[in-house]
Amino acid sequence: MLQIFEKGGKFGFLHSTVDAFETFLRVPGTVTLKGAHVRDSVDLKRIMIIAVISAIPAAIFGMWNVGYQHSLALGVTGAHIFQNFWFGLWRVIPLYIVAYVVGLFIEFASAQIRNEEVNEGYLMSGMLIPLIVPVDVPLWMLAVAVAFAVLFGKEVFGGTGMNIWNPALLTRAFLFFSYPNDMSGSSSWIAMKKGETMIDAATGATPLSFAGDGLDALTNCGAQYGTSFWTMFWGGVPGSVGETSVIAILLGAAILLYTGVASWKIMVSSVGGALVVGWIASLCGATDIPAYYHLVMGGFAFGTVFMATDPVTSAQTECGKWIYGFLIGAICVVIRLFNPGYAEGMMLAILLGNTFAPLIDHVVIDAHIARKNKKSVKTA
Amino acid sequence: MSNYIELKKGLAIPISGEATLNVTKTKVPDTVAIQPSDFKGFLPRLLVKEGDRVLAGTPVLADKTHPEILLTAPVSGVVSEIVRGEKRKLLAVVIKTDSKMEYVDFGAKKSADLSASEIKEALLNSGLWPSLVQRPYGVIADPDATPKAVFVSAFKTAPLAADLEFTLGDQIPAIQEGINALGKLTGTKVHVSVNACGFENSPFHRLTNAEIHQFKGKHPAGNVGVQISHIDPIRKDETVWTVSPVLLAAIGKLFLTGRVELKRKVAVTGPKALDYGYIETFPGTPVDYIHEFYGNSTDARIVSGDPLSGKTIGFNGYLGFFDDQITILQEGTDTELFGWARPFRFNQFSATRSYFSRFVFWKKYDMDTNLHGGPRAFVMSDSYYADVLPMDIFPTYLIKACLAGDIDKMEKYGIYEVLPEDFATCEFIDPSKNNIQDIVAGGIDLMLKEMA
Numbered sequence: 001m002l003q004i005f006e007k008g009g010k011f012g013f014l015h016s017t018v019d020a021f022e023t024f025l026r027v028p029g030t031v032t033l034k035g036a037h038v039r040d041s042v043d044l045k046r047i048m049i050i051a052v053i054s055a056i057p058a059a060i061f062g063m064w065n066v067g068y069q070h071s072l073a074l075g076v077t078g079a080h081i082f083q084n085f086w087f088g089l090w091r092v093i094p095l096y097i098v099a100y101v102v103g104l105f106i107e108f109a110s111a112q113i114r115n116e117e118v119n120e121g122y123l124m125s126g127m128l129i130p131l132i133v134p135v136d137v138p139l140w141m142l143a144v145a146v147a148f149a150v151l152f153g154k155e156v157f158g159g160t161g162m163n164i165w166n167p168a169l170l171t172r173a174f175l176f177f178s179y180p181n182d183m184s185g186s187s188s189w190i191a192m193k194k195g196e197t198m199i200d201a202a203t204g205a206t207p208l209s210f211a212g213d214g215l216d217a218l219t220n221c222g223a224q225y226g227t228s229f230w231t232m233f234w235g236g237v238p239g240s241v242g243e244t245s246v247i248a249i250l251l252g253a254a255i256l257l258y259t260g261v262a263s264w265k266i267m268v269s270s271v272g273g274a275l276v277v278g279w280i281a282s283l284c285g286a287t288d289i290p291a292y293y294h295l296v297m298g299g300f301a302f303g304t305v306f307m308a309t310d311p312v313t314s315a316q317t318e319c320g321k322w323i324y325g326f327l328i329g330a331i332c333v334v335i336r337l338f339n340p341g342y343a344e345g346m347m348l349a350i351l352l353g354n355t356f357a358p359l360i361d362h363v364v365i366d367a368h369i370a371r372k373n374k375k376s377v378k379t380a
Numbered sequence: 381m382s383n384y385i386e387l388k389k390g391l392a393i394p395i396s397g398e399a400t401l402n403v404t405k406t407k408v409p410d411t412v413a414i415q416p417s418d419f420k421g422f423l424p425r426l427l428v429k430e431g432d433r434v435l436a437g438t439p440v441l442a443d444k445t446h447p448e449i450l451l452t453a454p455v456s457g458v459v460s461e462i463v464r465g466e467k468r469k470l471l472a473v474v475i476k477t478d479s480k481m482e483y484v485d486f487g488a489k490k491s492a493d494l495s496a497s498e499i500k501e502a503l504l505n506s507g508l509w510p511s512l513v514q515r516p517y518g519v520i521a522d523p524d525a526t527p528k529a530v531f532v533s534a535f536k537t538a539p540l541a542a543d544l545e546f547t548l549g550d551q552i553p554a555i556q557e558g559i560n561a562l563g564k565l566t567g568t569k570v571h572v573s574v575n576a577c578g579f580e581n582s583p584f585h586r587l588t589n590a591e592i593h594q595f596k597g598k599h600p601a602g603n604v605g606v607q608i609s610h611i612d613p614i615r616k617d618e619t620v621w622t623v624s625p626v627l628l629a630a631i632g633k634l635f636l637t638g639r640v641e642l643k644r645k646v647a648v649t650g651p652k653a654l655d656y657g658y659i660e661t662f663p664g665t666p667v668d669y670i671h672e673f674y675g676n677s678t679d680a681r682i683v684s685g686d687p688l689s690g691k692t693i694g695f696n697g698y699l700g701f702f703d704d705q706i707t708i709l710q711e712g713t714d715t716e717l718f719g720w721a722r723p724f725r726f727n728q729f730s731a732t733r734s735y736f737s738r739f740v741f742w743k744k745y746d747m748d749t750n751l752h753g754g755p756r757a758f759v760m761s762d763s764y765y766a767d768v769l770p771m772d773i774f775p776t777y778l779i780k781a782c783l784a785g786d787i788d789k790m791e792k793y794g795i796y797e798v799l800p801e802d803f804a805t806c807e808f809i810d811p812s813k814n815n816i817q818d819i820v821a822g823g824i825d826l827m828l829k830e831m832a
Binding site for chain 2: 028046047117158160161314315321361372
């Protein structure tokens with residue numbers, strides 16, 4: 001039956017697609033032909049599924065939070081936890097459907113054109129994209145952005161493993177620069193149905209957008225939600241779907257770090273970079289927001305854990321990872337504090353980090369090789 | 381005095397089927413083959429024809445570029461078949477052994493009484509010269525070259541590898557004589573690396589006339605290439621020679637007895653083997669000789685060497701010249717429903733923590749030859765691979781330079797220091813299922829071609 005889908009068969013043009021579904025269901029009986037006769041049981045499918053699982057706590061919390069913010073903004077009290085989740089679920093599921101259908105279609109088509117097996121990389125990108133956009137983003141915009149990111153961010157370079165920028169972040173960047181009205185301000189972060197209006201004194205803006213005006217503005221901003229450190233830590237504030245709860249993100253981080261899928265060095269140095277810049281800024285009076293606030297505000301935690309650690313677009317070398325992570329954390333806070341135009345700096349910081357990652361590695365490796373040559377000349 | 385070097389990186393692969401320490405078979409095989417493909421850089425010219433009678437030590441093949449490099453018969457008998465492949469490529473010269481086992485007498489002469497050129501001549505004439513492997517690139521040593529040093533690894537860390545203390549423990553005098561000969565031949569140091577675990581009890585630690593190093597670590601710590609990179613790395617325009625202890629013993633015996641004695645203990649291992657143990661036989665022994673170890677199974681893979689870097693030889697193949705191990709593996713053609721998605725896979729090993737095999741660290745696995753996935757581009761970062769490669773190089777950068785065929789980058793990232801076997805653990809753990817050893821071999825071939 002499946003022969004017609006083989007290369008050269010009647011439906012040979014669907015070879016990659018059929019192969020993708022077949023290998024999804026079962027590990028094929030392919031044997032090693034060259035090199036090591038026995039191989040590790042790990043494959044990219046396994047690594048990707050672990051990455052996807054690690055984002056599930058943030059996704060579930062995000063769905064609930066969409067409903068919770070909606071209730072708060074309408075002044076509804078006593079909404080059940082499941083009512084809130086249900087509301088959010090129906091808001092977030094369409095985002096997932098669009099992200100996966102558009103992205104996977106392009107991924108499958110490209111694999112077919114290149115005559116390769118379908119790479120699993122997009123499973124993770126598709127998992128992350130709905131979590132880093134405002135819940136009210138129009139679906140057609142999301143579709144356009146995903147198509148742009150996958151095509152021009154990944155496939156033109158040769159697919160997963162060859163891309164320079166994180167495709168999920170590229171999706172967000174495309175939305176951010178193409179449709180700024182739908183991506184910022186105070187109307188996009190809280191899901192509202194037609195005809196619903198917010199109660200008096202409620203705001204749809206995220207805490208981060210007040211941070212530029214100092215600690216007072218931040219703590220007094222959201223009338224309906226609290227903006228203490230702890231509120232932002234557990235995540236009951238408006239924001240992109242999955243980015244608000246540091247607790248849920250830390251759960252994901254624990255999975256990624258235990259399994260070794262993500263690099264702890266990047267996470268640690270990114271936090272370090274944010275703290276150092278935040279500390280210097282508050283020391284010289286540029287802001288009165290304590291440095292550690294930056295770790296729980298906006299997309300910093302989410303970006304550090306899920307985006308900056310993408311093994312393809314991050315620095316490759318151990319030393320390079322320290323520099324790369326630090327750079328991301330530092331630039332993120334610099335943008336937040338010193339750029340009046342953008343409230344959030346994490347997306348741009350990571351994209352910039354991605355851009356410089358090859359250069360960082362280049363410098364690290366060249367320095368290492370130069371040192372090694374010098375050493376071996378001395379001992380000889 | 382010895383240097384102690386501990387290697388933290390590396391990987392022990394828990395595969396079942398280790399050989400038990402007893403010799404179960406010592407009979408001389410009916411036929412023995414000489415395969416020129418065992419020697420990298422050897423272009424064979426035939427010196428015998430079918431029906432010729434040869435003794436152990438009679439020249440059978442000569443190299444076309446260096447006619448003084450000879451391959452000699454390991455046994456006495458009659459040339460029964462000359463096997464050729466496509467385009468008449470010479471694959472093997474098969475010798476039917478006789479019961480007499482006669483040797484060519486090269487004359488027992490202590491290497492201490494010989495000059496360097498006499499030692500060289502003895503090695504070339506006896507056909508033992510090709511035991512010397514020259515790095516970079518792992519080719520037959522060039523008789524006109526002067527290496528910077530000679531390296532010997534006196535222990536193996538490859539999965540299921542032969543226990544050299546067991547196989548060579550009674551041949552220390554021959555190994556010592558081999559070291560003396562090579563020291564005199566090259567006029568440089570001979571470095572011998574010994575396993576730090578059980579160093580005091582190891583028969584190798586008393587060797588003299590050599591610099592002894594202790595190495596501690598998991599595979600590939602026993603690879604001579606890894607050891608060289610920690611003792612005295614190979615730089616551009618330098619050459620070193622390496623020799624396996626098994627062949628070092630044969631070189632020593634040449635000077636002690638005047639004979640070419642290539643008989644060695646060979647470990648028969650692997651999860652699919654019916655029995656595990658050692659046999660005493662010659663290089664070029666046909667697989668059929670160990671029939672009782674695999675029985676009637678048709679879905680077995682017979683590997684000459686270890687399960688990571690060995691060569692598939694099939695049921696009609698022959699034991700390689702350098703090998704002292706045969707691994708019998710199950711062909712993994714079974715599909716596994718939802719294999720990658722299962723939370724637990726109790727019978728599969730993974731070096732990563734994405735499965736839980738780490739918690740059953742005492743378990744040995746019946747590994748088969750399944751690839752466990754499909755080929756992908758490199759996704760994981762360089763350090764993922766560097767964690768199992770105890771060398772001062774950046775593996776993915778070198779691998780990608782080999783893929784791109786970029787000579788300058790290959791040179792920069794250390795192609796001189798490596799052989800494909802050093803990347804075996806990287807290849808094992810690669811979730812993208814690239815044939816890394818093959819890629820590196822391609823890079824080395826390109827270097828040989830361009831630098832020639």
